[in-house]
Amino acid sequence: MYMARVIGSVVSTQKDPSLVGKKLMIVRPIDSDQKAIRFEQVASDTVNAGIGDNVLVTRGAGARRADGDSQRDAADVNDCTIVGIIDRFDK
Numbered sequence: 001m002y003m004a005r006v007i008g009s010v011v012s013t014q015k016d017p018s019l020v021g022k023k024l025m026i027v028r029p030i031d032s033d034q035k036a037i038r039f040e041q042v043a044s045d046t047v048n049a050g051i052g053d054n055v056l057v058t059r060g061a062g063a064r065r066a067d068g069d070s071q072r073d074a075a076d077v078n079d080c081t082i083v084g085i086i087d088r089f090d091k
Contacts, residue, residue: 003086004029004057006049010042016077025049025082027057032089043080056084 004027012024022044029038034054041057049055059080 001056001058001083002029003032004041004043004055004082005034005036006051006053006055006082007040008051018077019044022078023048025051027055027080027082029057030054032091034089041080043082044078045082047082047085049082049085054086054089055082056086057081058083 006025007028008026010024010026012019024042025045026040027043028036028040031037043057047055057080
């Protein structure tokens, strides 16, 4: 799991069936000083995050299970999911 900031959204009318009905957001990983690191990615949103929110993101198998749908299978193409909204950073 890592921290990221939501910087935009993606609209895709043609997509894999496993992504139908999912809100897709553009996220950029950040460090604990809230500085951008690495590159932008697209993540499905399970927590109704908005542009400008700092969020927790998971990837891989955890991302595929994050929406709580027990019917998911290996054909699910989701590899990046927003699983939490960060309220604050305590250092």
